[in-house]
Amino acid sequence: MSVHATTQSFKANATRAMADGQLTGNLKAVRQNFIDKRAKAVQYLPEFEALREIGKEIKNHTLAHLDLYIEAYAAKVEESGGHVHFAVDAAEARAIALEICQKAGAKTVTKGKSMITEEVGLNAHFSANGITPIETDLGEYIIQLRGEAPSHIIAPAVHLNKGQIEADFRRVHTHLDPARNLDEKTALLTEARGVLRERFLAADVGITGANFLVAETGTSIIVTNEGNGDLTQILPKVHIVMASIEKLVPTLEDVSQILRLLARSATGQEMSVYTTLSTGPKRASDADGPEDYHVILLDNGRSSMLGGEFQDMLRCIRCAACMNHCPVYHQIGGHAYGWIYPGPMGSVLTPSLIGVDEAGHLPNASTFCGRCESVCPMKIPLPNMMRHWREREFERNLNPALARYGLGFWAFFAKNPRLYGLATRAAMKGLALLSRGRGRFSSLPGLGAWTKGRDFAAPEGETFQAAWKKRASQNGGRA
């Protein structure tokens, strides 16, 4: 494993998060901003639904031929003067990146926003080896100052408010006038721009991730709004791209199709500000750009997901729509999930990458409401895959004893329909009486932990089976 995971204490993490009033207040921005903006952008493109199907087909085709597309891509990178390195796991990816930086005599390394470098724990490895990594995306910069991990895959500092960011800037930017006015958000942005501009110009190596790798041309593509990824890759002598193997797409046309889905699903933009296609090092005729171009292609468990029940997860383009629409994420934020990838996509991907023993709790963090799948631009059946993980967790006896007893208890009644009907009818009546018509319980004996964060709905009518029977008899036998 690469980065220390706290996935095993997911339940405790979530409880702590829900009790953190500042955090839950800050998280309201996720609900308020992302959902509406995406809905508007989607509404404005009548072809959006058809494009989802096409995006899914492009990725399915690529994954089914992934070995061949990787070979074609690597050949084109070499042809354009770049180098491709293959990394089986996180340790190998870190070692390759470090060696390239050491050969370049690097002291400081600027970084564009990259979840893959988070996944392999690159910053800690660099720091331990005397190289200073500098995150340049504003959100990543803020959390680096705080020594935190991103809490969201496209808005890493979404768990923080302006006051917290201002405090961090005052704590770290001690070379600036302590009496400066940072009341406005633009003042914070301007300060970060100034501080980081010097870092961009001084960096020896720039590292970015990639949203896409194009087999046709040997091109890596980053999609950003700030321009930090571009300054990261055009100013230093060396540009390193670290990307996982499922980023491959066949052609420039295929990327263009998926780009229509990406920005809309992520931020509700039609296009992000900067979509940048990079191919090899600078040419002889270029006035700027890196002299060396390296791509580190990371597997880290992904090749084993192919051909199995989790292959569809490899279609993910990291837009974050699933977490933006997830009622669980809204309540607990990203850190509670305990590893790099939060929300529904993380609940599926994390057990695949670090093991179900380690991350078996995450697939339980879902009500199966289905919103994630309904907004996923790549139509990934997220709830279904979480169900697969739950089955595996149960098969491997990883659930807590109480949950297993509970399921056994339920199964006993479910296998005896008469007994089931009798018991549920009695329970309905009992609960309805107890709720005294309020429709909900704000606390229940023995369920205190559960009702602390939400109400328990009280039954107000009949059981489903009774209602169904009644309906069938009214319709002359048909339900």
Next chain:
Amino acid sequence: MTSSRATILASIRRSLGVSGDERMRIAAVEERIERAPKGLIPARGQRDAAGKLALFIEKAEGVQASVISLADASAVPEAVATYLRENNLPAAIRMGEDTRLKTLPWDKTTLAVSHGRSLGLDLAAISHAEAGVAETGTLVLFSGAENPTTLNFLPDHHLVVLNAADITGDLESVWPRLRKMYGKGGMPRTVNCITGPSRSGDIEQTILLGAHGPRSLHILIIEG
């Protein structure tokens, strides 16, 4: 020792249940790359030249770029001088070696014109776009001595000249033009698709302009 490349490819093939030698699979990949099917192109950008121009302007302004239309390229230097004056900027502009820009009548203005990449000291630079995409108001620029990439990102104000004739309906239509210039599978070092000025939403999800790239993007469209 097996290389990591061999290990990863073998693992992919084992999972997919293939050897990598299947002629059908190889043919499918070669055909896809060669033919590069366009997919589904939204109706929005599929208009006549005047319609594309109007849509491009609407979309670019919608993402906070400013746009000015000029009848002829010879009007560019004066328009640049006016822009710099109105924004209280020094009368200086940096550009690459693009003859479409260099040969314009800059001597009719009092602007100090310098050439080459940006080292981070220029407040304003001008580039020539290779294409514009009407569907999203996107500029497409190719790296090279003609239009160095640093000019697109380091100055506070980025001015970009775009020929109206180079406005396409969609991004897909840019790629055949690029292949004509660089050959099939060939690319310049950097292709920048730029849609509005730099911005960030990382502080409480409020969109603020001018994060790390240009604070302003000014597009000069040559209609003639």
